[in-house]
Amino acid sequence: MNALARRAAGLLLSTVCLPLAALAADSQPTHEFTLDNGLKVVVREDHRAPVVVSQVWYKVGSSYEPPGQTGLSHALEHMMFKGSEKVGPGEASLILRDLGAEENAFTSDDYTAYYQVLARDRLGVAFELEADRMASLRLPPDEFSREIEVIKEERRLRTDDKPMSKAFERFKAMAYPASGYHTPTIGWMADLERMKVEELRHWYESWYVPNNATLVVVGDVTPDEVKTLAQRYFGSIPKRDVPAAKQPLELAEPGERQITLRVKTQLPSVMLAFNVPSIATAGDKHSVHALRLIAALLDGGYSARIPTRLERGEELVSGGSSSFDAYTRGDSLFLLSAIPNSQKKKTVAQAEAGLWRLLDELKATPPTAEELERVRAQVIAGLVYERDSISSQATAIGQLETVGLSWKLMDTELAELQSVTPEDIQKAARTYFTRERLSVAHVLPEESAHE
Structure with a gap:
């Protein structure tokens, strides 16, 4: 790299780091407190517009589900819109729509979350509706009978009828031999077909309690004022014991595993996965x-390197x-994946x-210091721009809190990323990219009858 290019790279890094440095210096004050019933509340001030996002995160997702009961967390997410003590099925959504609010929910391996984005003076409405369905x-049963059919159709559309999604689901089930992460969030079809509303009731009563939830509010x-509203609407919901929830730990070196999947695709592909720790489980977070x-x-x-070397360089x-x-x-x-260059007859x-x-x-x-600085600048820029909106800030806070970490990591990860050296990259590659940690999937087009 010549002097001009080095100077440009340095300028890019410095301009990228300044906004995140400001974010890391807590330019947006963040506060946390816990109600007497165990509900944790995190408030991040962002006064750029008279808007607020409210999110309730529950520490439960598909990795918590036992065999035979997969899909409970996602099904319960759907049913949370089907009526509580104060409102009938779908009425909460109509109330929020009339206020011009945006609302939705999502389920993952680790959490289930519900959110509203609305004018700052309507925050109490979001709290009242959310507290109502947390408590009552x-x-x-008739709503469940209809909704489970919707969920089964969702599974068909998103997974069963999408060849690459179906292949990845099978691959993931193999790549996680020991932990609940091998369970698809939507659940296996056989479990959806035999799910009972009583199972959902038990799941709700087990996990949907204030001491297993985090309320995140970001905005103006x-x-x-958030504490006053939270106490008013959530404070009277009683805390209850929740089941023990152990971390989904994986075998560090399960041994090399390989699967060949034939699906309705025209292009073959390969997927590699290495079992590695996360921030929450790593002894060496660096x-x-x-x-x-x-x-x-x-x-x-x-x-x-993949586009430079394998795509444009080798045309592989x-x-x-x-x-x-x-x-x-x-x-x-x-995870790594690639599609062979069929025009060049690559396999x-x-x-x-x-x-x-x-x-x-x-x-x-x-890697060279210059390459690492360029990559680091890209990652930092992505974090800065991704977290510009109040919704993405709230989601980052909620995710960290719900996986057992702290929202404060948002404001320290710049320093963590800055401290990684080229030698750290090499050490991590040597530690984790081994055959003993590897799962491989070859995804091939279905064979025709004459083949």
């Missing part, structure tokens, strides 16, 4: 931040990716070998 969900509010940067180094835009693949979720409740996966085995060459190169030779 109805779960009408003060902590005092290595997890190194993995975050490796994911971007391999697949962080036009100049990353027509597309490739790498990804890693550091913020899970249990152990995580480092799945060749594409897999190409991905391994990139990993082995990282083990043998650390």
Whole structure:
């Protein structure tokens, strides 16, 4: 890299780091308190517009579900809109719509969350509706009978009838041999077909309690007004004991596993997954931040190594990716995928070998300081711009709190990422990219009858 290019890279990094440094310095004051019933409340002030986002996060998701009862968390999310003591089925959504509010919910392996985005002076309405269904969900059997059919159709549309989604679901089930992360969030179809509303009632009563929830509010509010409203609407809901919830820990070295999947696709592909820790489970958290940067180094835009080497250089693949979720409740996966370049008659085995060459190169030779600074700048810029909105700030806070971490990590991860060295990258590659941690899927087109 010449002097001009080095200076440009340095300028890019400095301009990217300044906003996040301001964020890390807590330019938006954040406060936390806990009600007597155990409900934790985190308030982050952002006074740029008279708008607020309110989110309630429950510490329960598909990784909590026992075999035979998969899909309970997601099904309960659907039923939370079907009536409680104060409102009938769908009425809460109509009230919020009339106020011009946006609302929705989502379920994952680790959590279930409900949110509203609305004018600051309507926050009490969101709290009242959310507290009502936390305390007194109805779960009408006729509504459940209809809704479970909607969920089964959702599974067909999103997974069963989408070849690559179906392949990834099977792959993930193999890649997590020991933990509940092998369970699809929507549940297996056989479990949806035999689910009973009584099971949902038990799930709701077990997990939907204030001492298993976090209320996150971000926007044009003060902590005092949020505390007053939270106490008014949530304070009287009694706390209850919740079941023990252990971290979903994985076998560190399960051994190499391989699956061949034939689906209705025209293009073959290969997927690799390595069992790795997350921030929540790692003894060496530094290595997890190194993995975050490796994911971007391999697949962080036009100049990353997969597009530069394997796509444009060797013309070995027509597309490739790498990804890693550091913020899970249990152990995580480092994922890689590639589609062989069919125009050049490349095979799945060749594409897999190409991905391994990139990993082995990282083990043998650390990246240059210049390449690492460029990648680090990209990752930091992504964090800054992603967290510009009040909704994404709230989601980051809620996710951290719900997976057993602290929202304060939002404001310290800049320093963590800045401290990763080229040698840390090499060490992480050597530690985690081993055959003993590896799952491989070859996804191939279905064979025709004459074949």
